[in-house]
Amino acid sequence: MTSRLERLLRWYPRAWRERYGEEFLALLDDELAGARAPLTFRVKVALSGLREHGYASGVVGASASVEARRRGGSLLVLVAWAGMVVGGAALAKSAEHFATAMPVSSRAGAQLAYDVVVAAGVVGTLLVGLGALLAVPTVVRMLRRGGWSRVRPAVSRALAASALGALAMTGLGLWAHRLSALQRNGGDALYGVAFLAVAALAVLTIALWTSAAVTTVGAMDISPTLLRAESALAGAVSAAAALLTVSALVWWIEVARYAPWFFQGAAPGTAATPWSTPMALTMAVMLASLAVAVGGVIRIASGRLAR
Amino acid sequence: MVTPTPPLLRRPNDPPLLLLTSLASGPKHGYALLKDVQGFAGVTLSPGTLYGALTRLEEQGLIEPVASDERRRPYRITASGVAALREVTNEMRRLSKVSAARLRLVGGAA
Structure with a gap:
């Protein structure tokens, strides 16, 4: 029992x-x-x-300290950015070759929105990378104090998923080289299923690495100075996430307005609905991630207000 | 000096407040706390809720564990816990008086 x-x-x-x-x-x-x-x-x-995990990481709890709130808020933003990466990758796939499907005279708006999406994605990822870089000395101290046993299961799971994902992507890439563009874009059902399986594995890998990062942060003894820096970076990452989401929405509206046939894979000029289920799912992932990021920023700010 | 009410003791039916009230009559372990709260407040706490509240109360120094060799560890209220409970009780008494007085104004029985 x-x-x-x-x-x-x-x-x-x-x-x-x-x-x-x-x-x-x-x-x-x-x-x-x-x-x-x-x-x-x-x-x-x-x-x-x-x-209790929420309390331990500082994500919830009215009596949490300023430092706990900063830690929890920053972790929420990190999780939100992982969701943004998934949404961004889905958008990149949906938007492949969109420019060629649009009339030249009405392409500028969609192109600008897409460029902003890419720029916001790059800036956000660099900021997350900078946050990780700043934390390296603290991670090393944690590992020297014997923290590896605590983070090993989460890191091992993430490494195993990464290795499996790399193998699967290599196999899919080799397969794709033997197929025509039409076969790669829905013409070959088996390839389509394999593509979705590899995409799901990629999402799982991102989720496992995020979980490993959260576990690692939980095992670290973070100084107030580093927490302040990470909180500021989290705020900037959230701003990048907001810009990315709004730009993705503008891109969808622009393409739907001037080239609705693009979402149905039809020839230019064909009458078509601008509705796209993959785009709707992508926007849902991005909006949910943005909501989590905003929650993180509010959590960080609540520490300042509670002081 | 007025002690500020801890955030986790703001509502009368909050588990931390119910547990402090229960511990005010003496140390108890988890199961005894569940039964006591059920008896005087009619509130059934789940084990997860009970231990979540015990964790927060201990973190804030309002309760402390009593040394025990048994698996069932008893808890007792601390001096800070008594002060916090007294503060909340006084606040509730004041509110109750205001409610009773206003009920009389509208012709209801207090």
Whole structure:
């Protein structure tokens, strides 16, 4: 019975488990009195564990310190940027060769919007990279103090997914070279399925690296100066995310206005609906990521207000 | 000096406030706390909610664990916890008086 309940503790942060795990299990034993834990009971415990992760990382909690709020807010922005990368990659795929499908006279607006998307993506990624670079000495200190055991599972999962993803992308690239442009763009159903599987693997890899970064930050003892710098970078990354999202929306509107046939893969001039399900999903990912980034900035700012 | 009310004790049915109230009558472990809160407030706390609230209360120094060899670790209220509970109770008493007085104004029974 207890071993089954012990598995529920995996939803909680490690430090919490070490401090409260044993007595919490005793409470679960008392509460269940030998009966099997119903699904709703397990879900509630799991959700409580996730909430503790939120408290531990500074993402939630009215009594959290300024430093905890900065850490939590910055982590939210990092997660949001990972979502933005996924959305940006989906947009890049949807927008392939859009310029050639548009009349020359009405291309400028869409081209400008797309260039801003790319520029915002590059700037945001550089800012995230700078944030990671600034944290390197702290990461090294954490590893020297024996922190590797704490971050190893998350980093190993991310490395394994990266290796698998690299293999899958190489295989897909070799396959793509043998296909015509038509076959690559929906003409070959099997290739289409393989492309989607590789894209899903890429999304999973990004998610696992983000999770590894969050775990690493949780194991680090970050100085107030570094936290201030990371918070400022998080604010700038959020601004880049906002610019990227708005520009992507403008790009969709411009292309829908002057070349609606592009989204249906039809010949220029063909009457077509400007609706595009992949673009709608892409915008949904970007808007959700932007909402998370705004939440992160509010969390960082709440520390300043609470002081 | 007026002690500012800790953010986690703002609403009367908040788990941290219910737990402080329960611990005011003496140290208790998790299961005893659940049963006591259920008895005096009619609120059923889930184990996750209970331990989340205990974690926050201990972090803020409002409660502390009592040394025990058993798996069931009891907790007791600290001096800061007593002060915080007294502050919240006084605030609630003041609000209750205002409510009762205004109910009399509209002709209701207080």
